Amino acid sequence: IQLIAGNAHRALAEAISTEMNVPLCDAHVGRFPDGEIDIKIDDDVRGTDCFVLQPTCPPVNENWIELLLLIDCLRRASAGRITAVMPYYGYARKDRKDEGRVPISAKVVANTLTRSGADRVLTVDMHAAQIQGFYDVPVDHLYAKPVMIEEIIKLGIENPVVVTPDVGGIKMARSYAKVLDADLAIVDKRRISGAEVAVEHVIGDVKGRNVIIVDDMISTGGSISGAADILKKHGAKQVVICVTHAVFCGPAVERLTACAADHVLVTDTIPQRVEGQPAKLRVVSVA
Ligand code: R5P
Numbered sequence: 133i134q135l136i137a138g139n140a141h142r143a144l145a146e147a148i149s150t151e152m153n154v155p156l157c158d159a160h161v162g163r164f165p166d167g168e169i170d171i172k173i174d175d176d177v178r179g180t181d182c183f184v185l186q187p188t189c190p191p192v193n194e195n196w197i198e199l200l201l202l203i204d205c206l207r208r209a210s211a212g213r214i215t216a217v218m219p220y221y222g223y224a225r226k227d228r229k230d231e232g233r234v235p236i237s238a239k240v241v242a243n244t245l246t247r248s249g250a251d252r253v254l255t256v257d258m259h260a261a262q263i264q265g266f267y268d269v270p271v272d273h274l275y276a277k278p279v280m281i282e283e284i285i286k287l288g289i290e291n292p293v294v295v296t297p298d299v300g301g302i303k304m305a306r307s308y309a310k311v312l313d314a315d316l317a318i319v320d321k322r323r324i325s326g327a328e329v330a331v332e333h334v335i336g337d338v339k340g341r342n343v344i345i346v347d348d349m350i351s352t353g354g355s356i357s358g359a360a361d362i363l364k365k366h367g368a369k370q371v372v373i374c375v376t377h378a379v380f381c382g383p384a385v386e387r388l389t390a391c392a393a394d395h396v397l398v399t400d401t402i403p404q405r406v407e408g409q410p411a412k413l414r415v416v417s418v419a
Pocket of ligand 1: 297298300301326327329347348349350351352353354355356
């Protein structure tokens with residue numbers, strides 16, 4: 133096995149390497165003076181089982197191109213099998229034409245990844261699981277749920293209700309509810325723009341109950357902070373946010389700090405800056 137890390141998330145790559153007791157491959161992934169990507173893999177990879185550790189997190193476009201070039205480099209060096217390990221899969225939110233004259237970005241990036249030479253894709257809590265069908269190679273779709281459930285148990289949340297912050301997340305919420313033997317509730321959300329949502333109703337009973345809001349990602353934090361606030365207004369006791377991908381753009385950190393949630397659990401699929409994060413934030417490793 134060879135583990136090859138791009139620049140997207142060195143800390144996660146090192147954590148995976150430690151967990152597996154396999155050192156990271158010697159490779160240079162730098163930049164030419166004009167900003168183009170400069171790659172040279174120093175180890176012999178001929179015939180080996182190569183795992184490219186490169187979530188396509190922000191800066192999304194940079195990280196996607198690095199991933200494609202790393203895979204091309206391995207293919208041309210006669211690697212035996214190449215797996216793109218993308219714990220966070222960027223561009224997953226654009227998986228269909230939901231209005232006229234827009235691209236299906238998730239299909240475009242899937243095409244380029246396949247054509248670059250990836251034999252397999254490994255990802256975690258992909259926003260739209262049907263993106264697996266954009267590939268003719270196997271896609272291993274893993275879940276953060278096992279490590280998240282361990283953390284929820286450590287918090288000692290009793291008799292919880294699992295809540296999805298929008299109807300699209302019902303399947304994920306139900307899978308948590310099943311493991312926790314919990315009831316289910318839904319927050320009715322309407323998206324106004326990329327950064328603004330209107331959170332209007334709660335479907336289900338949360339009065340006097342501890343709630344765990346489950347979602348795949350926090351982008352600007354509007355959906356999750358709005359859900360936390362409305363659940364407290366409806367009489368919820370402790371509110372725990374449990375989200376796999378902490379994209380945290382724009383006002384996300386401020387919204388999470390100000391919202392009514394008592395705990396925010398996220399994973400390390402995306403690198404997190406240490407300073408300035410809300411004290412209620414806990415980062416769980418998927419390594
Ligand atoms: C929506 O379908 C996703 O699951 C997330 O709820 C959404 O992307 C979060 O966006 P934001 O944090 O900007 O509200």
